[in-house]
Amino acid sequence: MSDDRRLEVLRAIVQDYVKTSEPVGSKALLERHRLGVSAATVRNDMAVLEEEGLITAPHTSAGRVPTDAGYRLFVDRLSTVKPLSRAERTAIEQFLGGAVDLDDVVSRTTRLLSSLTQQVAVMQYPSLSRSTVRHVELVPVGGTRLMVVLIANTGRVEQRVVDVGRDLSGDELAVADLRSRINGAAVGQLLSMIPARLASVLDAVPVDDRRVAESVAAALADAAAADTEERVVLAGTANLARVGTDFPTSLSSVLDALEEHVVLLRLIGGMSTLASGEAGDAVAVSIGHENPYEPLQTTSVVATRYGVVGGLGVLGPTRMDYPQAMAAVRAVAHYVAEILEG
Amino acid sequence: MSDDRRLEVLRAIVQDYVKTSEPVGSKALLERHRLGVSAATVRNDMAVLEEEGLITAPHTSAGRVPTDAGYRLFVDRLSTVKPLSRAERTAIEQFLGGAVDLDDVVSRTTRLLSSLTQQVAVMQYPSLSRSTVRHVELVPVGGTRLMVVLIANTGRVEQRVVDVGRDLSGDELAVADLRSRINGAAVGQLLSMIPARLASVLDAVPVDDRRVAESVAAALADAAAADTEERVVLAGTANLARVGTDFPTSLSSVLDALEEHVVLLRLIGGMSTLASGEAGDAVAVSIGHENPYEPLQTTSVVATRYGVVGGLGVLGPTRMDYPQAMAAVRAVAHYVAEILEG
DNA sequence: TCTGGCACTCTCTGGCACTGAGTGCCAGTC
């Protein structure tokens, strides 16, 4: 019961199919792989693999194609993440190192990842709720309105304009006082801690400014909580339409799904959280129907966290070079974390 | 020489082809339009139109399809921008009115425009160089580094961190002084005026802080000039892949082109500038080969400025409902300008 | 200047036979 050889056959099928995108038959398999057995034997193995639901035949007299379960087994047990070449690594480092600000980091990362993997790259903006406060700035913007600017340690900036119910344009002193109190209490804290930390500030503030302080605190809490409507950035969507890619009719609905940023965030977020449960740099893979969101069930997603602040990954057809994608995602995540937090 | 009727035939061809996406023949044309003449006459007219390069036949015995020149003539002389319905207008107003910040305005605008027109929507972020300074903020961020935050009247925020060569952490006073000088000189000015306005500030600053002021001025100038690498936002790319749309093989290269944001910016910017030369709310149309960027020569772009700060528009196949697209673009631009500047 | 009619040209569709890759199964061998 050469179980090992059967898995070897599965691996060969996955590799060939990923490379050629055509159903692979017993004969073709033998030409490309030295399995040391005859075509008939391979056929027997294939029959078993098909019975186990790991491969399937599009029609009677075609070759076999891996199923989602087949890819899953391949990813879990038959593949090793192939490390990137030294040249690739330095290229990544250099390209990302040239970024000038946060937007640029995100934009470069996605473009890099999509060109490395030839898939669609997805990156979540550094998440506020896990990052810390670098500074809070208060700016009177005419009349009774105050602009509240929250700057996180990742370089991300959130701003809110609030009506504080009092004209502050002449009262630089009161604004400066409140600014220093708030910064004293909040700088260095997790964004999620903002409401708690500001409670004490509210008590200490002169009674005249109480109303103002409350408005500002509310705005800050709101800005920190805006986390749930996180932004996500894509690159390489054209890769989905490349000739030789397998999206017969579903291309349009996949593209549609990609514009549902909320869904992508949940996906990337959920998967990368899962991965972080295991080893530090674990990469999570979600294949076809494993995917909770229906329009994306013809695709696979490879994702991971970068640092502690966000997730990134690639999305493509289930017929994907998983080892390569996983390696690229892991390496890029590593460098991004270094740049953002190092 | 019924020149008028010939144009009427052209209009009918454009309208039918846009609706059905199939080459339109003389007979089919008569069924849908009351031209008051026979099929043979229409055929003669078609022959003339073809000779003039306004329509073309995919092959000998198929119907006719408008050429780029045909669409051009249609847009210039045969179509009137059909006003949106009252319901549509209030829907636009309500949807855009619900936006909470600048990002949200841009995101809602593009999604709205793409769903109104069933095309790809493109919007340039409000451009800094034409907007004015609302406030400049200086924030010491440890050691000798200072974060310079530039807030524009459109709500857009640019930030730079500079090394000022001197430890300012203890010297709140010097920072406050510089901050008020800069704001005094720059607030309300066009961003492009920043370097000029700050020149006087540099002279007036105490000699000890000269170096600091220079660094800050440079950072601000840089932030203002970052305009050239403007951002652009897309929505509705899935519309390109809709079944019934005409992108046989070029889809992938069009999607690729859409990721070249620099190109899109030049396109939208150039076109809308052109339009603003004419009437205030003019909408510019670029059809197929009129387009300077080769991969987009199978597409048309309908664009305009919103207010004075940026451009927006839609992109789709040359077979596009121009009157409808122009109406939608114009209406949306109008409301966006109101929200951003009103 | 328009119209009806006619011959002509192409595309499209369906049917048919053929080819080739691939399969399943079976009897034989190590």
Added chain:
DNA sequence: GACTGGCACTCAGTGCCAGAGAGTGCCAGA
């Protein structure tokens, strides 16, 4: 019991052909 060679069978893909249908160009006549 596991593997192999061989054989019959299946089925998508291709090329070919004929017929239908849509559309055109052109011409003679009103």
